[in-house]
Amino acid sequence: METHVEGKKMFLAGEWVDGKQWIDVIDPQDGSLVDRVPAASKADMEACIEAAKAGAKTAARMPVFERMQIIGKAADYIELNAELYARTISKESSKTIREARKEVGRAVETLRLSAEEARRITGETIPFDQSPSGQGRVGYYRRFPLGIIGAITPFNDPLNLVAHKIGPAIASGNAIIVKPATVTPLSALMLAEAFFHAGLPEKILSVITGRGSEIGDSLVEHPAVRMISFTGGLETGLSITRKAGLKKVGMELGSNSPVIVLDDADVEDAVASSVSGAFWAAGQNCLGVQRIYIQSSLYETFRTQFIDDTERYIIGDKQAEITDMGPLITEKEAKRIEQLVEEALAKGAVLETGGVRDGAFYSPTVLTNVPENCTLASEEIFGPVVLLYPIADLDEAIERANAVDYGLQAGIFTKNLDHAHRAIEELEVGGVMINDSSDFRIDAMPFGGVKQSGLGREGIKFAIQEMTDTKAVCFKLG
Numbered sequence: 001m002e003t004h005v006e007g008k009k010m011f012l013a014g015e016w017v018d019g020k021q022w023i024d025v026i027d028p029q030d031g032s033l034v035d036r037v038p039a040a041s042k043a044d045m046e047a048c049i050e051a052a053k054a055g056a057k058t059a060a061r062m063p064v065f066e067r068m069q070i071i072g073k074a075a076d077y078i079e080l081n082a083e084l085y086a087r088t089i090s091k092e093s094s095k096t097i098r099e100a101r102k103e104v105g106r107a108v109e110t111l112r113l114s115a116e117e118a119r120r121i122t123g124e125t126i127p128f129d130q131s132p133s134g135q136g137r138v139g140y141y142r143r144f145p146l147g148i149i150g151a152i153t154p155f156n157d158p159l160n161l162v163a164h165k166i167g168p169a170i171a172s173g174n175a176i177i178v179k180p181a182t183v184t185p186l187s188a189l190m191l192a193e194a195f196f197h198a199g200l201p202e203k204i205l206s207v208i209t210g211r212g213s214e215i216g217d218s219l220v221e222h223p224a225v226r227m228i229s230f231t232g233g234l235e236t237g238l239s240i241t242r243k244a245g246l247k248k249v250g251m252e253l254g255s256n257s258p259v260i261v262l263d264d265a266d267v268e269d270a271v272a273s274s275v276s277g278a279f280w281a282a283g284q285n286c287l288g289v290q291r292i293y294i295q296s297s298l299y300e301t302f303r304t305q306f307i308d309d310t311e312r313y314i315i316g317d318k319q320a321e322i323t324d325m326g327p328l329i330t331e332k333e334a335k336r337i338e339q340l341v342e343e344a345l346a347k348g349a350v351l352e353t354g355g356v357r358d359g360a361f362y363s364p365t366v367l368t369n370v371p372e373n374c375t376l377a378s379e380e381i382f383g384p385v386v387l388l389y390p391i392a393d394l395d396e397a398i399e400r401a402n403a404v405d406y407g408l409q410a411g412i413f414t415k416n417l418d419h420a421h422r423a424i425e426e427l428e429v430g431g432v433m434i435n436d437s438s439d440f441r442i443d444a445m446p447f448g449g450v451k452q453s454g455l456g457r458e459g460i461k462f463a464i465q466e467m468t469d470t471k472a473v474c475f476k477l478g
């Protein structure tokens with residue numbers, strides 16, 4: 001495959017640019033060097049924003065059929081080179097090759113949806129004569145691009161979460177500057193490569209590599225940037241929100257998602273789905289299952305099966321087909337998880353299985369009897385640790401599920417429609433999955449959190465709403 005990131009240049013406004021300084025991209029599995037990318041400076045960011053001002057005009061003028069063609073071609077390019085994209089994700093992040101392939105498939109779907117949604121950015125007529133002062137007038141509203149979108153993305157889905165920014169931004173006629181996570185910049189650069197090959201006019205897209213702490217403010221605070229679309233942790237999100245000033249902010253933040261298992265559930269299904277939801281991407285997943293509330297009559301059966309399935313997980317070489325779970329993104333992260341588990345055990349939690357660290361690897365871990373005063377009972381773990389709790393009934397489950405500051409998604413396993421409906425009504429989250437774990441998502445659905453889990457929604461159609469403004473038009477008739 002022809003490549004334009006050889007030498008690991010960053011993609012600034014349509015040009016492949018070297019850095020003056022470099023950042024090493026390290027494989028967390030063995031500490032080996034995967035590649036190097038430029039460490040962009042504030043001046044590079046300023047230059048990107050200047051170029052994006054022209055790019056925004058080009059993007060807004062681009063007819064919808066061209067936007068659709070370009071995004072579609074970028075999707076085709078990724079599909080054609082899918083295995084290379086998957087290997088890159090798996091090398092730079094902590095995903096296994098099977099997890100990485102799934103992410104590539106989703107990124108292709110995200111882009112195809114973006115191309116498709118471009119034709120559905122519509123308005124409505126406005127019956128102006130509903131007001132006495134509106135008599136003799138007709139009109140409508142249409143949606144217009146905001147201009148320049150600044151996108152900041154995390155490490156855990158280094159391709160598809162970037163596609164969730166670039167796809168809808170271009171579909172809706174915006175220019176976009178992406179700052180990917182410093183530990184996983186290669187997949188984002190390869191996404192830029194797909195758009196480069198697809199013929200995207202220059203200055204519409206930049207993927208600028210560099211540390212958020214150094215170049216983030218230049219993007220976030222710049223008045224020409226009309227929206228910051230952020231996916232990442234709560235602390236970074238809060239800091240960006242404080243600095244952004246008068247612009248839109250989209251905040252896709254973390255959670256510690258609950259799953260409720262009632263006594264009429266299909267236990268095998270609930271266990272399989274919750275184990276996968278807890279340990280996907282080594283638990284580094286914003287939707288990851290963290291707290292499971294199981295009705296007492298089922299608790300022992302569920303607990304035993306859950307531990308059995310967890311112990312069957314194969315941990316090891318990310319690139320091997322048989323591996324179920326790879327390492328954490330860094331050894332530092334694995335140590336953070338280890339400390340959280342130790343704190344819980346010291347406070348009386350019971351270690352049912354797991355709890356072993358080896359470098360950046362942390363074994364899939366199941367805890368019970370976790371007291372409410374430990375950090376991992378209320379905060380996001382973002383690692384392969386899951387807590388099981390017996391509950392008396394749905395009332396208790398809902399109360400405990402809601403008793404945290406987060407609210408991204410929740411799952412409930414039940415065959416009782418009334419119970420499912422109560423969960424839908426009362427769970428404080430952005431999505432309720434019935435007979436699936438909190439970890440279920442398709443890229444077309446509205447996605448985002450309530451409470452500290454975020455602001456706004458992604459999912460292509462919904463991201464396009466966020467990335468556009470309405471303009472009202474009124475004709476006074478003669």
Ligand code: NAP
Nearest residue numbers: 153154155180181182211212216232233236252253254286
């Ligand atoms: P993070 O530490 O908050 O970093 C996210 C991004 O913010 C990175 O690109 C980072 O750059 C950048 N950043 C850091 N400091 C910044 C600053 N001062 N100004 C501007 N940008 C700055 O998050 P992470 O560890 O990569 O990702 C894990 C978190 O993301 C978890 O909490 C997870 O739940 C959340 N997440 C949410 C969703 C969702 O859709 N709701 C999806 C995935 C992940 P550097 O890498 O250079 O520091």
